[in-house]
Amino acid sequence: MPELSMAWQQFRRALVIASKDIRIYYFKGPVVTFGVLFPIFLFLSFAIGRHLTIDFMIPGLLGMILFFTATAISPVVMPWEAQARTLERLMSCPIKPQTIVMGDIIASFAFGAAISVVPIIIGLVLGITISNPMIFVSAIILATVCFAALGITFSIPPSNLPATINMIASVVRFPVVFISGIFIPLNELPVWGQWIAYISPLTYFTDIARDSIQGQGYLSPIIDFAALIGFTVVFLVVAMYMHRKTMPARI
Amino acid sequence: MPGAILVDSEAIAVRNITKRYGTLNAVNNISFAVRQGEFFGFLGPNGAGKTTTVRMLTGIIEADDGVALIKGSRAGSLKAKQMAGVVPETANAYIDFSGWDNLMLMAELYGVASGKAKERSQALLESLGLIERKDSLVKTYSKGMRQRLILGMALVSDPEVLFLDEPTSGLDVQSARLIKDLLRSLNAAGKTIFLTTHDMDEANQLCDRVAIINKGQIVAIDAPEKLRTATRGRNSVEVSFRSGVNSESLAKLAGVKELEKVGDKYRLYTDNPSELVATLVDYSRAAGLKIVTLNMLAPSLEDAFVALTDKEARHA
Numbered sequence: 001m002p003e004l005s006m007a008w009q010q011f012r013r014a015l016v017i018a019s020k021d022i023r024i025y026y027f028k029g030p031v032v033t034f035g036v037l038f039p040i041f042l043f044l045s046f047a048i049g050r051h052l053t054i055d056f057m058i059p060g061l062l063g064m065i066l067f068f069t070a071t072a073i074s075p076v077v078m079p080w081e082a083q084a085r086t087l088e089r090l091m092s093c094p095i096k097p098q099t100i101v102m103g104d105i106i107a108s109f110a111f112g113a114a115i116s117v118v119p120i121i122i123g124l125v126l127g128i129t130i131s132n133p134m135i136f137v138s139a140i141i142l143a144t145v146c147f148a149a150l151g152i153t154f155s156i157p158p159s160n161l162p163a164t165i166n167m168i169a170s171v172v173r174f175p176v177v178f179i180s181g182i183f184i185p186l187n188e189l190p191v192w193g194q195w196i197a198y199i200s201p202l203t204y205f206t207d208i209a210r211d212s213i214q215g216q217g218y219l220s221p222i223i224d225f226a227a228l229i230g231f232t233v234v235f236l237v238v239a240m241y242m243h244r245k246t247m248p249a250r251i
Numbered sequence: 252m253p254g255a256i257l258v259d260s261e262a263i264a265v266r267n268i269t270k271r272y273g274t275l276n277a278v279n280n281i282s283f284a285v286r287q288g289e290f291f292g293f294l295g296p297n298g299a300g301k302t303t304t305v306r307m308l309t310g311i312i313e314a315d316d317g318v319a320l321i322k323g324s325r326a327g328s329l330k331a332k333q334m335a336g337v338v339p340e341t342a343n344a345y346i347d348f349s350g351w352d353n354l355m356l357m358a359e360l361y362g363v364a365s366g367k368a369k370e371r372s373q374a375l376l377e378s379l380g381l382i383e384r385k386d387s388l389v390k391t392y393s394k395g396m397r398q399r400l401i402l403g404m405a406l407v408s409d410p411e412v413l414f415l416d417e418p419t420s421g422l423d424v425q426s427a428r429l430i431k432d433l434l435r436s437l438n439a440a441g442k443t444i445f446l447t448t449h450d451m452d453e454a455n456q457l458c459d460r461v462a463i464i465n466k467g468q469i470v471a472i473d474a475p476e477k478l479r480t481a482t483r484g485r486n487s488v489e490v491s492f493r494s495g496v497n498s499e500s501l502a503k504l505a506g507v508k509e510l511e512k513v514g515d516k517y518r519l520y521t522d523n524p525s526e527l528v529a530t531l532v533d534y535s536r537a538a539g540l541k542i543v544t545l546n547m548l549a550p551s552l553e554d555a556f557v558a559l560t561d562k563e564a565r566h567a
Contacts, residue, residue, distance in 0.1 A: 006329070009362065016359040024347045085343040089404070092309045092337040093360040094329045248312045 010099045017095075017103025018110065025073055025080065026111050036115055039064040046183055058123035059209035060182040063143075065119050067177065067202050070112030070144050074151030075169045077104050078243070082160040082250040091251070097244040101152055105239070108148035116140055128213050135221060136212040142228050143205035149235035150201070156242040158249035181206045186218035201231040261320075262287045262412050262443035263308065268317030270303050277303040279467035280317070285445060290438045292458035292475075293447040296560055300467040301447040302340050305416045308445070309337045321412055333361065336410030338401050338418050340447075346390040350381055350400050353389060354407050361408035368407060375403040380429060395426030402430055412443045419453060431457060451553040455479075461552075465560040475552050482555040486524045487548045490531055491516040493541040500538075504530050516544070524548075 025031070043061050081087040090100060130136050154169040179193075180202035186194060197203045204224040211217030217224065263285040270278040278300040285291040295301045306312045308319055310327030319326035322334050344353040351372065358368030376382040379399040389397060402418060415434070419427040434457060438444050448454055454461050455475045462472040471478055501517055502510040506527045509520040521527045524547045535542050 013360055013362070016356065020345070020348075020356055024345060084346065085341050086345055088311060088339040089337070089342045089344075089401075090360075091311045092332065092335070092339060093357070094332040094362070095360060096329070251306075251311065 010096060011102070013093075013095045014099045014102040014106060017090075017100055018106035021073075021077055021104060021107035022110060025077055026107065031073055036065065036069060036118065039068040042177075054123065054126045055128055055214045056185075056210075058119060058126070058128050059206055059213050062116060062119040062123070062140075062209055063180065063182055063202055063206040064177060066112055066116050066140065066143060066205065067147050067180075068173070069115040070108050070147035071151035071154070071169060071173060073111065074104055074108035074148055075154035075165045076162040077107075078152075078155040078247075078250065079160045079162045079165050083162075087247075088251045091247065097247050098240040100247075101240050101243045105145070105148045105152055105236075108151055109144050112144040112148060113140065116144070123213070130212050131215055132212055135208065139205060139208040139212070139225070139228070142225065142232065143201070146201050146205075146228055146232040146235060149232060149239055152239040152243070153235055156239070156246055158246040160250055176200045176202055179203070181210075181218070185210065198227075201228060204228050204231075260287050261285065262289070262322055263291075263445060264320040265304075265308070266318050268304075268307055268314040268319055270300075270307060270312065271315050276467050278307070278314075281464070281467070281469050282317075283462055283469060283472055285443060288438070288441050288443055290434075290444045290457055290459045291446065292454040292461035293445065293464060294449065294451070294454055294461050294556060295447075295464035296449065299464045299560075301449075301464060302416055303467075304464070305340070305414055305445070305447055309335060309339075309414050311339070333408075334411045336405035336408060336413045338405045338413075338415040340416035342401055344389045344397060344400050344404060347388060349386045349388055350376065350392070350396075350403075351385045353400060353404055357404045358407045363408055371407055371409065372403070375406055378433060379403050393423075394421070395423045398422055399426055399430065402433065406437075410442070412445065413437065415444065415446045417448055418446070419448070419450065451551065451556055455552045463556060463559050470559045471555075478555040478559075479550055479552050482550040482558050485520060485550045485554050486522065487518050487520045488524050488527050488531065489513070489516050489518050489544070489546045489548055491543045491545075492535065493543050496538075496540060501534075504534060506530060518548070 040061070043057075043064055047057055078087070081090065091097070151169070154172065155165045157165070157168065159165060179196050180200045181189070181197055182202070186197060186203070186207065189197060204219070204227040207217045207219050208221055208224045211221055261284045265284065266282050267280050268278060269276060269280050281304070293301055293304065303312070307314045308321065308326050310332050313327060321331040324331040324334070344350070345356070348356065354372040354375065355368060358372070363371070376385050379402065381396060381399060381403070384392065384396065389400065392400065398418065405413060419430050422430070431453065434444060434446070446454070446457065458475060460472065460474050461478065463470050463478070473481075496517075498510060498512065498517065501507070501519065504519070504527070506521045506523055507519045508522065511518040511520070519527060528545060528547065531545065532542070
């Protein structure tokens with residue numbers, strides 16, 4: 001099975017890339033600020049002064065933190081590497097362009113998943129209960145992969161200016177947060193609002209989180225999972241295919 | 252595109268590769284072969300297509316046409332990349348990693364077993380003069396140290412074929428010399444080396460054969476000495492005096508076709524160097540000048556290069 005052993009070898013090398021990413025890029029000060037503190041403050045500015053229950057707040061906070069952390073660094077790794085002139089060296093190694101993309105996604109996933117522990121612990125301390133931990137954890141894992149893959153698609157245009165890529169990312173990230181049932185739950189949205197919400201992958205994660213913590217989601221968890229899987233597959237395929245095309249233009 | 256016939260003794264076989272950027276043919280239908288164990292130089296002025304060619308051979312970009320094989324595997328395939336060590340033109344190591352960690356990263360990406368990787372890295376850092384700084388972050392390395400490390404990173408997988416794109420460009424003398432010595436001993440140990448450079452001396456000192464590329468096309472390919480001797484004319488005599496000399500009177504000496512001041516020396520171009528040497532000795536005696544050095548110069552590789560690339564320029 002040469003294909004299988006090749007795939008395994010490339011996966012292991014993707015892990016090497018991911019561990020390099022984490023050591024170099026994920027321990028920078030601004031990363032933690034933008035990825036963690038920023039969504040917390042954004043959420044607090046919304047929640048303070050309104051009488052919201054912890055059960056309502058935690059799923060939203062979790063969704064936001066997960067979304068922001070998993071998409072915080074992944075878009076700029078590629079331009080950073082190109083600027084630092086390390087990308088060409090990487091591309092001459094016996095790894096596929098998809099392996100580099102996969103490595104960046106894995107790093108982003110690990111970071112997002114690790115940080116998601118923060119709001120969960122806050123929630124547990126404040127007294128939330130999680131009705132079905134299996135479903136809850138699976139949803140976190142799936143959603144983090146989905147958002148990490150989305151983050152990588154932002155850097156498809158072969159610009160090596162992190163600011164340009166961050167601008168593209170922000171144009172997508174901010175609207176997504178507002179249309180995903182975080183601040184206003186799905187059942188309180190008008191029908192047209194719901195239709196907009198359905199184009200955001202974050203909607204489905206927030207819905208599962210509400211189901212697990214508040215005990216009531218708006219959609220069936222099966223639909224939520226199916227939608228998340230669908231988005232993930234699309235983002236992965238687009239990211240891998242398009243980066244392969246645009247990567248040589250970066251050097 | 253099959254049809255490319257690989258001869259066993261060829262480490263690199265290039266058949267009619269072309270790379271276009273818009274309407275520009277950066278590399279235009281070039282073919283050549285590098286033998287197993289050969290030290291091959293790839294010379295050309297800036298923008299001639301050297302880097303584009305190396306990038307196609309190392310799988311960083313794809314050729315639009317043609318085929319290149321590295322030890323029988325298509326350039327850019329995982330198999331070809333696995334056999335190659337690469338020092339890209341403007342590459343850098345990870346500056347937030349130590350030299351040691353950079354080597355380990357490369358070893359892991361090439362799938363080198365950990366024990367072997369450590370052993371090799373230790374030996375490489377020693378021969379590259381970096382062993383004492385192996386745990387310092389690359390940020391704190393000088394340019395020469397970084398370039399030596401990058402060469403180490405290309406060697407940690409013990410590649411059969413080594414591609415180097417201007418590896419000594421802009422380096423201090425010591426680093427450049429260390430790199431050249433190392434390349435020589437690698438080649439002596441049987442490695443095939445593909446070196447691009449615009450430094451004629453370097454090519455002359457190191458390469459078994461050189462190809463000269465200009466405007467995306469190969470204009471000559473041969474041993475440096477053969478290219479040199481095939482270049483017509485332009486013999487000269489180089490002379491320096493202890494004290495100042497009137498350059499006009501030098502230019503008027505019999506047989507001098509052209510005079511050029513090169514640093515503290517004068518280069519006198521002539522068709523008959525041995526006669527000019529005698530003339531110069533007589534002249535200095537008569538003028539009461541003391542000669543410090545006196546050399547006859549045959550056309551250099553640089554002359555050959557200029558002649559070949561100029562001719563091309565005129566044709567274009």
